[in-house]
Amino acid sequence: MSIQQRRLEKGWSQEELARHAGLSTRTIQRIESGQRAGLESLKCLAAVFETSISELMQEMTMADKKTEGGAVQPMINKIEREAIDFAQSLLSGPKKGKTDTLSRIEREAIAYAKSLLKKFQT
DSSP: OOHHHHHHHTTOOHHHHHHHHTOOHHHHHHHHTTOOOOHHHHHHHHHHHTSOHHHHHHHHHHHHTEETTEESHHHHHHHHHHHHHHHHHHHTOOOTTOOSHHHHHHHHHHHHHHHHHHHHHO
């Protein structure tokens, strides 16, 4: 749950949350817009929402992984799985009858890295 969601659950405006937390309204606006909160701000917000700083940090990290179009995390998980599968295939060693394995592996690794970059650049 985001800071904004927590605030709205209490029925508070940004100004009211700022007053309860002892922060400026601008700080609340920055945090809710996705900017990182400082440790002191997190302490104040954790106290107001009766939760831990680590819980708030975890929630903010999860919020960072989302975009307007949906979650980025499933795409990252898929790419991570592909990278792990690729690395495992490299570690399993060369196929019988294959020569020049290292240069083939290097070419495959470069091509794979380029494909990953294209996925993240679009």
